[in-house]
Amino acid sequence: MELIFLGTGAGTPSRERNVSAIALTLDNCRSGAIWMFDCGEATQHQFMRSPLKPGKLDKIFITHLHGDHIFGLPGLLTSRSMGGVMTPLTLYGPKGLKSFVETSLSLSASYVTFPLEIIEIEAGEVFDDGHYIVTAWPMAHVIECYGYRIQEHDKPGVLDAERLKAEGIAAGPWFQQLKRGETVIMDDGREVCGKDYLGTYTKGKSLAIFGDTAPTAVASEMARQVDVMVHEATLEAAMQEKANGRGHSTTHQAATAAKQAGAKRLIATHFSSRYGYADMERLLAECRDIFPATEFARDFAVFTL
Numbered sequence: 113m114e115l116i117f118l119g120t121g122a123g124t125p126s127r128e129r130n131v132s133a134i135a136l137t138l139d140n141c142r143s144g145a146i147w148m149f150d151c152g153e154a155t156q157h158q159f160m161r162s163p164l165k166p167g168k169l170d171k172i173f174i175t176h177l178h179g180d181h182i183f184g185l186p187g188l189l190t191s192r193s194m195g196g197v198m199t200p201l202t203l204y205g206p207k208g209l210k211s212f213v214e215t216s217l218s219l220s221a222s223y224v225t226f227p228l229e230i231i232e233i234e235a236g237e238v239f240d241d242g243h244y245i246v247t248a249w250p251m252a253h254v255i256e257c258y259g260y261r262i263q264e265h266d267k268p269g270v271l272d273a274e275r276l277k278a279e280g281i282a283a284g285p286w287f288q289q290l291k292r293g294e295t296v297i298m299d300d301g302r303e304v305c306g307k308d309y310l311g312t313y314t315k316g317k318s319l320a321i322f323g324d325t326a327p328t329a330v331a332s333e334m335a336r337q338v339d340v341m342v343h344e345a346t347l348e349a350a351m352q353e354k355a356n357g358r359g360h361s362t363t364h365q366a367a368t369a370a371k372q373a374g375a376k377r378l379i380a381t382h383f384s385s386r387y388g389y390a391d392m393e394r395l396l397a398e399c400r401d402i403f404p405a406t407e408f409a410r411d412f413a414v415f416t417l
């Protein structure tokens with residue numbers, strides 16, 4: 113799994129940063145599918161400059177309807193269609209997303225030829241597709257806003273078929289039960305416990321991608337022991353009052369949230385356009401004072417999970 117940041121600025125684009133969008137490439141069990149989180153203006157331009165393929169994009173999760181998070185949708189959708197991509201795409205986001213997309217398309221006499229589904233969500237489970245469980249969590253922002261936790265299911269170990277054969281247990285439909293770790297009673301009365309024949313399982317990866325938010329009580333549960341937490345750090349520590357008043361967090365607050373949740377890594381993003389890359393060392397130090405495993409996103413940065 114890889115996180116590719118396509119836009120890491122808050123509110124307006126700057127010379128260095130575009131507005132919010134993050135791509136997540138899934139591993140081989142999903143044949144390299146791409147999920148995206150938010151789609152600020154000109155995300156399709158950023159997408160073109162990255163190694164990502166539009167045909168692989170199959171889900172977009174919107175945190176909230178502020179323009180810097182959704183103004184890229186109409187262009188991205190229609191270009192994906194004009195480029196001949198026919199694979200389905202599903203959008204998830206707060207109430208109003210469907211109206212925004214449908215109105216933008218209809219008023220501009222635009223349409224898409226691929227199957228497009230728009231699902232308006234509430235807090236709770238968004239879906240469980242057997243590989244990943246995605247849940248939505250309410251953020252503390254000035255409009256309805258969600259963060260998403262992506263939890264990969266644990267992968268069971270491989271069944272040692274050679275050893276079963278060597279012990280006189282023939283292949284058969286019971287192999288499926290053994291693969292699930294269940295106990296099977298054979299025709300000769302022997303009890304065979306699947307768990308004894310399974311290799312070690314691989315723990316599923318987890319990540320929490322926050323929307324715009326002031327510090328919120330749900331953060332600790334949403335990001336509990338995640339491999340990667342992506343959190344906004346709009347302003348520096350000294351500007352806490354201003355940040356929180358607008359439903360945003362500071363560097364210190366993002367780092368504190370990661371520490372309290374027991375996250376393994378924090379990637380901070382959504383920086384105010386008042387900061388250039390030259391300010392980043394100072395801001396990063398503010399986070400690392402509290403949570404040393406902090407990294408800062410910049411446009412086109414790739415993080416491997």
Ligand SMILES: [Zn+2]
Nearest residue numbers: 122123180324
């Ligand atoms: Zn924002």
Ligand SMILES: [Zn+2]
Nearest residue numbers: 176178253324
């Ligand atoms: Zn916002």
